[in-house]
Amino acid sequence: MSFASMLGGLTENKVRFVVVGGLAAAAHGSSRVTNDLDVCYDALDSKNVEALATVLADWHAYPRGVEEGLPFIMDHRTLRGAPILTLTTSEGDIDVMDRIAGIGAYAEVRKHSERIAALGVSFRVLDLPSLIKAKRAAGRPRDFEHLRELEALLALRKKAR
Secondary structure: OOHHHHHHHHHHOOOOEEEOOHHHHHHOOOOOOOOEEEEEEOOOOHHHHHHHHHHHHHOOOEEOOOOOOOOOOOOHHHHHOOOEEEEEOOOOEEEEEOEEOOOEEHHHHHHOEEEEEEOOEEEEEEOHHHHHHHHHHHOOHHHHHHHHHHHHHHHHHHHHO
């Protein structure tokens, strides 16, 4: 798996997205390791949905955890029909979402993001306060464990100012 190739593929194909999960946390200094790329994408723009569907189809995207061989077509209808898709691809695992708990749809998520350059690619990540808010709103036990570290990182940033 290569986050660089995945991020590069998305940006080269002009997909509008914000990185929102473990890679966003790592960009803010988290020590946790992530095995997938989590993105929130602009689902209201049909050209963006088509661009994302094309990239995912090129990567042979298939639902993660589903028995191989079941019929699955990666296209704009598939994206529009599911607010969250967890996929395995030839490039690595990716979760695509049209909204983020505690934040909202892409337009709101983008307002609470910042552009970074990493892995040879320029892309947007959810800002740290919003990442904390989203993890809290998701309410999953693994997110609550991660919150302590993210809140400590935020406190260090505030102290450094």
